[in-house]
Amino acid sequence: MNTPVDLNIDATALGKVAVLFGGTSAERPVSLMSGNGVLAALQSIGVDAHAFDPAERPLQALKDEGFARAFIALHGRGGEDGTIQGALEWLGIPYTGSGVTASGVAMDKTMTKRVWAAEGLTTPQYLALSRAELTRERIRQIPDELGLPVIVKPPHEGSSIGITKAAGYSDMQGAVELALGFDDELLFEQCIEGPELTCAVLGEGEGAVALPVIEIRAEAGNYDFANKYETDTTQYLFGSLPAALEADIGRLVLHAYRLLGCRGWGRADLMLRKADMKPFLLEMNTSPGMTSHSLVPKAAQALGIDYPHLCLWLLSQARLDRA
Template structure:
């Protein structure tokens, strides 16, 4: 599936760019030390007048005083990926990268995302939501009867596997729920799909959106957690391992999921390909994916012939407001 991206961008037309990094979420470290600096360096190397800006240390209103024309959102997690900073930039009238307010807010909530996908007939693993009053042992111990074992327990509003656990036995349930509850008031318990762990980046908007090559993630003992995502080199990423038919199927499903949520700019759909029958299931949509040396979108883009620098430049060129015409 060839990509159709216009990479001929007039750098001077972009104006001054602020790369938003850091923030106050649990993923601040990754944004501040990896994604943000990587994007900033890539843009500056191509002649973009780009500066770093940490919203947790400065008021967003300062962007106007700095003469910022558009923002590259390299924030992850709550406060950066959930529609809040997008809403602030809408009020300031400063175009930004990635999805708008509504799509960002929905995609940040894994439970709401699942509900939207189900309404559109898209496959996602079965789940149980445990609200604060449902996290007592007598309720928690019933979840494996509903979803089977093993299963995953995670906070529905966090990324990078923060607070997530794979539960293999009834005795592990309460501890897993308590861990997830440290990050969120509600807890998401999700059916475990045994098979290949896949991810598919998306670029663009609406009917013109395009899917990048699918990546198969191979983590040690299947443990693709926070440490193995960002701080080790043991996780392997494979492009081109699927059959042509599987590749096309996964890309089409990822695009449908992206469009269903109303995403734009870029995103990354995480999926599982079930071993028993080859059926794909959508796990979540990331609307502000990582941009580190380990990150999946740059790996996929490279496989499609797009360099990290070209990707960053293309993304900032797509920056816009909800109120502007697509």
């Protein structure tokens, strides 16, 4: 099967590799799963790969111990938001995925939506409100402005952490309190009713390619943390959309990816409005999950790229912003 990337890579030429995983974010448990998977995969095909948890070791050790490049399998704050990318730039160690600016913007769901909306890309209507603005009276007004249900989320978290689909006015206060446990500014989104989709991207700039779109069908339509990582009941469907619509979604996602300046890889999450089959962008993940349940490996497998060679290709793309 023809693949969209060149998999003819000499694993031994990549040098000593640090797989960065763990970290201190709320997504640490997911990162541990991702990182252990990546580490085992790279080692299985001859890469000199080693585990490195930034929560337990100083980053200077990467330089002191002669690591040639880093595979970032960190998720959330400190690992996906430009912070670790900036440190690796300073140390001069090439790393996988997007650079400092693209990582920082994409990790902020509100800022991402502002960039997309400014360029005319479709994303649900939203409000961004600070902790100080979230009085009881202001919270009561939000459903009147966005309609019900309302999606309430902390904009700097991933893996569905802190997110609530508030079905009525009575759900709003609890949803806000939950999300404020993770963030000081909250994002309120119009709920788009219809299938949930995801589309991964490999590469950079005009050379970037969209992988097959996946439709996600979770129990009761709730693709939460448990249905992402802890159960096997969620269905992941390929080819469920008309070919022309899937092609349109791929082009939309590539445009969204390039606008943010992403590179290496990423994964966009979308909703498809059932009423008119119009896709709406939700967010861009610049350090997607690499667990046994994760979506990028599933999409790559559909094109004949197995998990170890996906990891190897991503590692081969490691570089610095300044390169």
